[in-house]
Amino acid sequence: MSSVGSTTPSSRSSGSRPRRAFPPTATFRPRSLPRAPxxxxxxxxxxxxxxxxxxxxxxxxxxTREPVGGVYARHARKHGVEISARRLGEAFARVFEAAPPLVFPGLGTEERGEQERGWWRARVHETFRAADSAQRPDDFEALFEGLWRHFSDPGExxxxxxxxxxxxxxxxxxxxxxxxxxxxxxxxxxxxxxxxxxxxxxxxxxxxxxxxxxxxxxxxxxxxxxxxxxxxxxxxxxxxxxxxxxxxxxxxxxxxxxxxxxxxxxxxxxxxxxxx
CATH class of the missing domain: 3.40.50.1000 (HAD superfamily/HAD-like)
Known part of the structure; x- marks a missing residue:
């Protein structure tokens, strides 16, 4: 799983799953011919x-180096939301498990990247609603951007x-x-x-x-x-x-x-x- 860029519910600690600054979306191709078995x-x-x-x-x-729930909780505090790492981690796991496939056929690289980013934006929104629907961040777009960048960084x-x-x-x-x-x-x-x-x-x-x-x-x-x-x-x-x-x-x-x-x-x- 990931969490705005990872594909593992608690850093799977598990992704996707996806967390990096806007993705290099170039298709990766095989480097070499088949080898002998x-x-x-x-x-x-x-x-x-x-x-x-x-x-x-x-x-x-x-x-991920840090559990997904912990990352979400830390970034949320910057925007006036106090939810425990445990609750956010559990909510993310449920949301990720129920999410539709990250598949957007027939799109070019740039448009597909935008759709993938939008897919993750929806998952982040659902995660916070599932963890505590009464709390709202003061700037959701800034919260999402921070999470997206966090999980886009190979260093994380x-x-x-x-x-x-x-x-x-x-x-x-x-x-x-x-x-x-x-x-x-x-x-x-x-x-x-x-x-x-x-x-x-x-x-x-x-x-x-x-x-x-x-x-x-x-x-x-x-x-x-x-x-x-x-x-x-x-x-x-x-x-x-x-x-x-x-x-x-x-x-x-x-x-x-x-x-x-x-x-x-x-x-x-x-x-x-x-x-x-």
Missing amino acids: CRVERLGILPGMIRAVLFDAAGTLIE WKTRRDAAETLVRLRAQEIQTGVVSNFDGRLPGILGGLGLLSLLDTVVLPADAGAAKPDPRIFAMALERLAVRPEDSIFVGNDAQRDLAGARAAGLRAVDATALATLADLPLTTTGSTAP
């Missing part, structure tokens, strides 16, 4: 010929422990890596600021696929870009429905990131031929 051994998954490992973003590879995010090292290990085994996220167009900028973008072969967002997880189309676009089959791929995510059930419905094997102490707990063992 290697065998990868995973928690609870029988070894098989794996050619790609895809990840969710917020809550799996990255997370951090990588999950061993995330970069895990991506490096996968690539060392000639396994392609990518992100499939329900985040908005700011995500590539955040991943770049955290040093992860160069370790990924593709980043697929709802704006690219015209669909959001758990819709199989967003997974299919990532597989198409990497030229790999679902059965040769693994998806690592933290949301039971959007990530795990969605990936399985699309034919991928799924790993629950919440079951891992760190991403290094995905043991990688090359056991087979690396020939195509």
